[in-house]
Amino acid sequence: MIKDRFGRPIKSLRISVTRRCNLNCIYCHKEGTLPTNYEMSKEEIYRICKVAKEFDINKVKITGGEPLIRKDIVEIISALNSLNFKDISMTTNGVYLKNYAYKLKKAGLDRINVSLDSLKNHIYKSITGKDFLDKVKEGISKAIEAGLHPVKINMLILKDINENEVWDLFEFCKEHGAILQIIELVKIDDNSDYFEKYYKSLDSIEEEIRKKAEKVMERKFMHGRKKYFIDGSEIEIVRPMDNSVFCANCTRLRITPDAKIKPCLLRNDNLVDLKPALKCKSNYMLKKLFIEAIHRRSPYFGKYKYVV
Ligand SMILES: Nc1nc2c(ncn2[C@@H]2O[C@H](COP(=O)(O)OP(=O)(O)OP(=O)(O)O)[C@@H](O)[C@H]2O)c(=O)[nH]1
Ligand SMILES: C[S@@+](CC[C@H](N)C(=O)[O-])C[C@H]1O[C@@H](n2cnc3c(N)ncnc32)[C@H](O)[C@@H]1O
Ligand code: SF4
Ligand code: SF4
Numbered sequence: 101m102i103k104d105r106f107g108r109p110i111k112s113l114r115i116s117v118t119r120r121c122n123l124n125c126i127y128c129h130k131e132g133t134l135p136t137n138y139e140m141s142k143e144e145i146y147r148i149c150k151v152a153k154e155f156d157i158n159k160v161k162i163t164g165g166e167p168l169i170r171k172d173i174v175e176i177i178s179a180l181n182s183l184n185f186k187d188i189s190m191t192t193n194g195v196y197l198k199n200y201a202y203k204l205k206k207a208g209l210d211r212i213n214v215s216l217d218s219l220k221n222h223i224y225k226s227i228t229g230k231d232f233l234d235k236v237k238e239g240i241s242k243a244i245e246a247g248l249h250p251v252k253i254n255m256l257i258l259k260d261i262n263e264n265e266v267w268d269l270f271e272f273c274k275e276h277g278a279i280l281q282i283i284e285l286v287k288i289d290d291n292s293d294y295f296e297k298y299y300k301s302l303d304s305i306e307e308e309i310r311k312k313a314e315k316v317m318e319r320k321f322m323h324g325r326k327k328y329f330i331d332g333s334e335i336e337i338v339r340p341m342d343n344s345v346f347c348a349n350c351t352r353l354r355i356t357p358d359a360k361i362k363p364c365l366l367r368n369d370n371l372v373d374l375k376p377a378l379k380c381k382s383n384y385m386l387k388k389l390f391i392e393a394i395h396r397r398s399p400y401f402g403k404y405k406y407v408v
Pocket of ligand 1: 213
């Protein structure tokens with residue numbers, strides 16, 4: 101298992117297959133990617149994943165923009181499935197999920213995360229810009245029916261907007277057999293005004309959850325995130341902001357839609373462009389660039405941020 105200079109093993113690849121999206125969430129970090137017209141082909145994604153497997157990277161997450169906007173998304177999942185990853189997952193806004201759930205499962209997708217910040221139509225619309233709440237709910241039901249497991253519901257907490265909906269969303273997840281994932285708003289250059297206005301620390305929410313929990317677990321190789329077990333259901337908490345423990349346990353390498361390795365969500369000064377190497381027949385250069393990108397990783401929050 102390959103490790104970076106800070107002893108962090110590289111266990112998963114997080115691939116943004118597009119930057120395009122059918123929603124317009126006000127807070128969106130677009131996985132930290134920069135605007136581009138280039139979108140990797142299915143073949144390029146496959147080749148990058150094949151090289152990742154050679155480094156013992158056994159988990160892959162497909163994200164966006166919105167991954168279900170790509171016409172060839174089912175073929176992409178099939179191609180990855182042929183590489184025998186232990187875990188293929190996707191994060192989606194769920195708008196197109198109803199039609200895709202069975203096809204994705206059949207192609208080899210193991211599990212799915214669906215973003216849903218509110219169960220109220222007007223709030224959902226004010227966050228995403230679109231009136232698609234019912235479509236997302238239908239998508240979630242189909243994903244569960246199709247056997248994608250687990251289905252996680254991503255709820256990003258915004259002050260004075262949806263902070264009082266945690267327990268409604270928890271009940272919704274319980275009814276559907278899904279896991280609730282509560283997410284802290286992350287600041288990026290593009291959302292700093294929004295951040296000042298709507299950032300909410302998760303301290304009080306986590307404390308409330310902790311008091312109700314029968315059991316707590318830590319995902320050691322996933323940022324040390326905490327999972328709380330309540331009434332036969334689960335809540336996972338994602339708290340990246342100023343969190344050196346989160347970064348110290350970061351085991352992901354990211355791929356941008358324009359075929360660059362992105363060592364950290366919050367940086368764009370250390371990208372490694374794979375496009376020239378993708379033009380070569382052999383994978384030799386690709387492998388060298390993977391090693392270079394792993395070498396460029398450093399925990400963003402904590403004392404090592406500026407180590408080069
Ligand atoms: N700062 C930071 N945030 C991350 C990182 N990975 C995921 N996140 C955030 O975590 C939230 C949930 O991401 P998802 O795409 O649902 O996936 P995940 O929960 O990270 O991964 P799985 O548990 O494997 O499904 C999103 O807000 C992501 O931006 C990371 O490496 N750094
Ligand atoms: C960037 S989206 C891409 C996948 C898909 N379009 C979706 O919305 O699920 C992936 C996840 O990042 C989360 N996210 C977006 N902007 C964020 C921010 N500023 N802070 C924390 N999480 C964010 C979203 O809520 C979503 O769950
Ligand atoms: S659906 Fe996902 S990618 Fe699209 S704007 Fe919302 S968070 Fe961003
Ligand atoms: S180092 Fe920290 S901020 Fe950067 S990707 Fe990893 S967990 Fe996220």
